[in-house]
Amino acid sequence: MPLKTQLHAACQAYVQQRIEACQHAMQAAQESANSETKSSAGDKYETGRAMAQNERDRNAVQLQQAKQLQGELDRIQSEKPCDTVRPGALVHTSMGRFYISISAGKVSVEGLDYFAVSAAAPVAAALSGKRAGEQALFNGKPVQIQGIE
Structure with a gap:
């Protein structure tokens, strides 16, 4: 396999790992929010749910950024030879x-x-x-x- 193809594949693996980590973290935060139960300290319940929602939102932003990276990587034609420094070189x-x-x-x-x-x-x-x-x-x-x- 050509060197540039191997490097491109390594970058794709990096992005895929980031996407999977974000999805897993979002799922964990959602499960945490869903498992919060009302207690006599109602504020604690609301605070716990809000913190879990904030964590989910933060991971959603990171997921979107990882998907943008994936899009940038998909536009690069690693198999194309380069004679100047540009994306894909x-x-x-x-x-x-x-x-x-x-x-x-x-x-x-x-x-x-x-x-x-x-x-x-x-x-x-x-x-x-x-x-x-x-x-x-x-x-x-x-x-x-x-x-x-």
């Missing part, structure tokens, strides 16, 4: 290897570490549009682009 630089896709952090494939970063990330923005052999400035330091796949 695998960029080898003097400061590391970057897969321009979504912010998924460090991804290890075949014993090597890569950083999955979104196109909006500062390092990706600094490299955007550049070609192999060119140089960019990131945090005031020169970064040499050694190759792009």
Whole structure:
């Protein structure tokens, strides 16, 4: 399997894990709210239900964000070759290897570490549009682009 395809699959697994975690947390919060029973301290009942609802709402927002990441990832054509730094590019630089896709952090494939970063990330923005052999400035330091796949 091509390297970019493996990196793309790792990013998809990351997003899927986030979606499942949010769904599980939402379900747990809903079950917690449903299990609250009225007691002689009525305020405690209402507070418990409100806290569970707030937790469910917070997880719903995180779920929506994870689904947006999934949408961004779905729009990237990882199999398409790149000659400039853009979404879907695998960029080898003097400061590391970057897969321009979504912010998924460090991804290890075949014993090597890569950083999955979104196109909006500062390092990706600094490299955007550049070609192999060119140089960019990131945090005031020169970064040499050694190759792009």
